Amino acid sequence: MLRYLLGRFWQSLVLLLLVSVIGFAVLNLAPGGPLSQFSLTPGMTQADLDRIASQMGLDRPLPVQYLDWLAHLLRGDWGRSYRDGRPVLDIIWEHLVATLLLMGVSTAIAILVGTWIGVLGALRRYSIFDYAATVGAMIALSIPTFWFGLIAIYIFSLRLRWLPAGNMYTIGNGSFGDYAIHLIMPSIVLALVNVAVWSRYMRTATLDVISQDFVRTARAKGLSSRRVLIRHILGNALLPMITLLGLQLPTILGGALVTETVFTWPGMGRLFLDSLGYSDYPVVMGLLMMSAVLVLAGNLAADLTVAFVDPRIRLS
Amino acid sequence: MTQSDFLISTHARQRWWHSRAVRRFARHRLAMFGLVMIIVLVLTCVFGPLLLPFDDLYIDLRGRFSPPFTGYHFFGTDPLGRDIAARLFMAGRISLLVGFAAMVISTVFGTVLGIAAGFFGGRIGTVLMRFVDATLSFPNIFLLLAMAAFIKPSPIMITLIIAATSWMEIARIVEAEVRSLRERDFIVAARMLGLSNSHIMFRELLPNAIGPIIVAATLTVARAILLEAYVSFLGYGIQPPLPSWGNMLNGAQQYLDSAPWLAIVPGAAITLAVTSFNFIGDGLRDALDARSDML
Numbered sequence: 180m181l182r183y184l185l186g187r188f189w190q191s192l193v194l195l196l197l198v199s200v201i202g203f204a205v206l207n208l209a210p211g212g213p214l215s216q217f218s219l220t221p222g223m224t225q226a227d228l229d230r231i232a233s234q235m236g237l238d239r240p241l242p243v244q245y246l247d248w249l250a251h252l253l254r255g256d257w258g259r260s261y262r263d264g265r266p267v268l269d270i271i272w273e274h275l276v277a278t279l280l281l282m283g284v285s286t287a288i289a290i291l292v293g294t295w296i297g298v299l300g301a302l303r304r305y306s307i308f309d310y311a312a313t314v315g316a317m318i319a320l321s322i323p324t325f326w327f328g329l330i331a332i333y334i335f336s337l338r339l340r341w342l343p344a345g346n347m348y349t350i351g352n353g354s355f356g357d358y359a360i361h362l363i364m365p366s367i368v369l370a371l372v373n374v375a376v377w378s379r380y381m382r383t384a385t386l387d388v389i390s391q392d393f394v395r396t397a398r399a400k401g402l403s404s405r406r407v408l409i410r411h412i413l414g415n416a417l418l419p420m421i422t423l424l425g426l427q428l429p430t431i432l433g434g435a436l437v438t439e440t441v442f443t444w445p446g447m448g449r450l451f452l453d454s455l456g457y458s459d460y461p462v463v464m465g466l467l468m469m470s471a472v473l474v475l476a477g478n479l480a481a482d483l484t485v486a487f488v489d490p491r492i493r494l495s
Numbered sequence: 496m497t498q499s500d501f502l503i504s505t506h507a508r509q510r511w512w513h514s515r516a517v518r519r520f521a522r523h524r525l526a527m528f529g530l531v532m533i534i535v536l537v538l539t540c541v542f543g544p545l546l547l548p549f550d551d552l553y554i555d556l557r558g559r560f561s562p563p564f565t566g567y568h569f570f571g572t573d574p575l576g577r578d579i580a581a582r583l584f585m586a587g588r589i590s591l592l593v594g595f596a597a598m599v600i601s602t603v604f605g606t607v608l609g610i611a612a613g614f615f616g617g618r619i620g621t622v623l624m625r626f627v628d629a630t631l632s633f634p635n636i637f638l639l640l641a642m643a644a645f646i647k648p649s650p651i652m653i654t655l656i657i658a659a660t661s662w663m664e665i666a667r668i669v670e671a672e673v674r675s676l677r678e679r680d681f682i683v684a685a686r687m688l689g690l691s692n693s694h695i696m697f698r699e700l701l702p703n704a705i706g707p708i709i710v711a712a713t714l715t716v717a718r719a720i721l722l723e724a725y726v727s728f729l730g731y732g733i734q735p736p737l738p739s740w741g742n743m744l745n746g747a748q749q750y751l752d753s754a755p756w757l758a759i760v761p762g763a764a765i766t767l768a769v770t771s772f773n774f775i776g777d778g779l780r781d782a783l784d785a786r787s788d789m790l
Contacts, residue, residue: 197629205641314525317777321717321769323724326762329748337752433634437725441748451637452729455644467637474632 187482191475195468198475199252202467203245206460252468258461262454267465270450275469277347278446282435285366286424289373296374297381298413301389312382316375324434328368328441335364345443365442369434373427380423384416391415418489425481428474519782526778529771536768540587549578551585552736560754570760574750579743579760586738587764593650593739594720594768597657601719602712605662609669610696610704614677624670627663635660639722643731653732657719665711672704706783713776717769724765740765 232238236247251258257267300309336344342364343349348357388394389412397407436448443449447466454462520526544551548567555576563571563579570579612623630638642656676682677700685695720740726732727741735742740761747758 194625194629194632197625198632201626201629202633202638202641205638206645317525317773318766318770321721321773322766323721323728323762323769325725325728326744326758326765329744329751329758329762332748333751333755333758337755429632429634433636436634436636440729451640455640455731458645463641467633467641470634470637471632474634478632 183486184483187479191479195471195475198471199249199468200245202464202471203241203248206464206467207241207244248464257465257468260454260462261459262457262462267461270462271447271465271469274445274447274450277444278432278435278439278448281362281365281369281438281444281446282431284362285369285435286373286431288366289370289377290424292370293374293377294381294413294417296378298385298408298416300378300382301385302408304386309382312378316379319371319375322371324368324372324437325441327371328365328438331364331368332441345441347445365438365444368441369431369438372434373431376427376430377420377423381416381420384419385412388412388415418485421481421485421488425478428477429470432470432473516782520778523778523781525774526782529774529778532767532771533775536587536764536771537591540584540591543584544581547578547581547584549581551577551581551738553577553581560750562754563756563760571754571756573743573757574746574754579756582738582743583740583760583764586740586743586761587768589650589733589737590720590723590740590765591768593654593657593723593733594716596654597661597719597723598712598716600654600658601662601715602665602708604658605665606669606701606708608662609666610673610700612666613670613673614692614696614700616674616677620670624667627666627670630660630663631667636722636725639726640729640731643726648732648734650733650737653723653726657722657726661715661718661722665708665715668707668711669704672707673700676700676703710776710780710783713772713779717772717776720765720769720772740768 229238236244239247248258255268257271259266260270296312300312303309332344335342343361345361347361349361394407394411397411398404402411435446436451438444439446439448440452447469451463451466453459454466555572557576559572559574559576561568561572561576563569565571568578568580570583573579573582608623612620639656639660642659643653646652646656682695682699685699690699723732723739724741724744727739728744730742730745733739733742735745743761744758747754747761750757
């Protein structure tokens with residue numbers, strides 16, 4: 180068990196290293212480069228730019244810059260923002276919670292609704308409900324999340340005035356209910372795509388389990404269909420879904436970024452866009468790394484959970 | 496001879512349109528709906544601008560914010576008084592073209608890389624596939640925006656960076672397919688005949704893996720259109736005055752209350768196009784019986 184754990188952990192670290200090389204290359208090989216932001220300042224001469232470059236170490240060869248950056252990263256120093264000089268990690272930390280909150284609530288909604296639709300679709304295969312769920316999932320996958328957000332704001336904030344159009348809380352009111360009301364729209368908008376994906380896979384997983392012998396045995400033993408559904412079918416169909424949840428993480432995180440921009444949600448997505456606008460390279464790089472860390476950690480956690488929960492997997 | 500002949504024809508004499516796959520595809524109602532919609536969309540975008548009395552760049556400040564169906568403005572006008580229908584069709588040309596071109600580039604690149612990785616296997620294959628894994632562990636929208644923000648945005652560059660962030664899944668699908676085909680008898684036979692590696696890769700392996708590739712390519716068009724729309728919506732994609740479905744939505748949010756049609760019309764066009772491609776992809780998967788773990 181320990182060996183498997185270490186092996187997976189090691190793989191993730193190697194992948195993370197690759198990710199950092201790719202991210203660093205993308206940002207630094209782009210024309211303009213980190214200095215483009217400073218060249219906009221009025222009265223800035225080439226000599227000034229050269230001095231800034233040498234102060235920040237930007238005149239060194241790229242591989243040296245990368246190793247230097249990596250060495251600092253490993254010591255917990257993710258660099259400082261070009262915008263306000265604050266440590267990158269602190270800034271990301273502030274925005275991480277908002278994103279995780281949005282992702283968490285939205286994923287919980289997606290899992291509940293998606294499981295319900297998927298299981299019901301599998302139990303009543305080829306019924307009108309099943310067919311509608313299939314077509315509905317395909318359409319849900321095709322609607323641009325940001326457009327869906329705009330339409331939701333138009334209907335529920337501007338016309339009906341039921342829900343706030345953006346932000347995480349009302350200034351001066353930070354109560355639990357206030358947060359909850361602000362969470363409703365963005366989390367449902369973000370959940371839409373995931374409900375579609377989750378329900379499709381859940382339907383397949385349930386169909387796989389239903390036709391197996393132990394379900395027939397359970398029914399033959401005279402267990403109530405409710406008990407068979409919950410203990411035997413749902414329990415086994417949900418197992419492969421844990422892995423799916425891990426694999427879906429990049430999509431959910433990307434969707435969160437999209438949703439945050441529409442709902443001015445103060446999370447990592449908004450920070451990413453703001454930093455892009457300022458050419459704030461250290462923060463952009465930090466966010467790329469943080470998103471990869473989240474994704475890889477999520478996948479690792481999913482694999483480990485499956486390994487612990489599923490007694491059929493022997494890890495020796 | 497089209498590519499599909501390789502896969503589809505089961506008897507030498509049969510025409511491709513008599514084949515089982517084509518018949519199965521034609522019976523798939525949603526796929527046929529998608530196909531018809533795409534044809535209608537393409538025709539409208541190609542010929543629509545010629546039939547409208549307005550140019551997509553003509554500015555009429557006195558007629559700004561006209562709601563839909565005022566005079567000949569079927570979809571109304573935008574904050575500069577430009578006809579939205581005219582802009583929608585011109586934007587459709589660009590959005591569909593960018594989506595299609597990005598699909599072609601990423602499919603070719605992903606396929607070649609996937610075949611090479613699957614065929615050679617060993618260390619080269621492992622390195623290539625780890626690279627794919629690494630790029631897939633970013634949300635691709637992050638990578639796309641990071642690239643789009645630092646380049647000079649032009650339709651060609653946007654197409655290239657969308658392709659650069661969407662070839663990985665095709666590479667993964669093709670690699671898995673090729674790896675499963677590599678030890679089959681006909682490949683062993685081809686090797687024993689002394690055929691060159693490139694012949695085996697592109698004349699033996701590629702035709703046998705074409706089903707999943709076609710399905711993945713169709714879904715890639717859908718995703719590329721969505722990605723372009725999003726990047727342009729944020730202002731990093733196609734730059735005005737050149738219209739695209741995405742940049743028509745840029746700025747629509749601030750007029751959401753007074754002029755909701757600015758947001759509704761282009762978004763509906765995107766949804767229609769993407770849904771259609773997804774339906775076609777679904778029908779192709781059923782028709783070609785491609786085993787794929789995607790939806």
